[in-house]
Amino acid sequence: MRHHLPAAALAAAALLALSACSGSGDDTAAAADGELALVTPGTLTVCTNPPFEPFEFEDENGEIVGLDIDITREVAEDLGLELEVVVSPFDTLESGASLNTGACDISASGLTITDERAAKFDFSQPYFDADQGLLVAAGSGIDDVDSLAGKKIAVQMATTGETWVEEQGLTPVQFEDLGLQIQALQTGQVDAVVNDIAVLGAFVSEGLEVTSTFPTGEQYGLGVKKGNTALLEAVDATLERIHEDGTYDAIYTERIGTAPLAD
Incomplete structure (x- = not known):
């Protein structure tokens, strides 16, 4: 020390x-x-x-x-x-x-x-070690990459989460910050949110759930x-x-x- x-x-x-x-x-x-x-x-x-x-x-x-x-x-x-x-x-x-x-x-x-x-x-x-996580409406059945096909996925612009979604050949919808991503999911503008897993836990309530973690080896x-x-x-x-x-x-x-x- x-x-x-x-x-x-x-x-x-x-x-x-x-x-x-x-x-x-x-x-x-x-x-x-x-x-x-x-x-x-x-x-x-x-x-x-x-x-x-x-x-x-x-x-x-x-x-x-x-x-x-x-x-x-x-x-x-x-x-x-x-x-x-x-x-x-x-x-x-x-x-x-x-x-x-x-x-x-x-x-x-x-x-x-x-x-x-x-x-x-x-x-x-x-x-800090960080992976990407998937936040969706409870009971949506969206729980892996395959089930995201054809879905609108909220991403935070200029983040590695956006890059990950694009690399999977999926459809990203850009938002300026995490709060706007969550709002879009709650109002039905998008089907899912992808962002760092560590920040999604705070929103697991009121009908939202984290259904998957995507290991990426990211570090802050x-x-x-x-x-x-x-x-x-x-x-x-x-x-x-x-x-x-x-x-x-x-x-x-x-x-x-x-x-x-x-x-």
């Missing part, structure tokens, strides 16, 4: 050095010479796209919370920074635009690590602008720490409802 803290401390020191020598406030440029670049000095700004419960969603007080927010708050605390959460369209996250335009320092929104995305921004080490990572190596190293150091000291297990259990499977 303790041997990971110096990495975070060094990154924090790099932040202080950068803040001391930068009076222009232009921290949206790429980091130079390994220094930690931040959009706003003293703040770790995180872009996310709710609703995507339990990873990011609005609680009863109107605050954005969830597993991704819990993890990025740990990063901020290790660096001695405040955390600011910015709601952004998912396509700006998966394309890297949110990072490259200086909207935020980290993209955290259940982002599956892919080669295409990794060409646009850097990923942290994986922090946090996104950082290319060139900001000090921040990426700090993120990875925090991920290693929280896995070793039990913090990750506690966050996972609270948000997912079960303890993570042992490696």
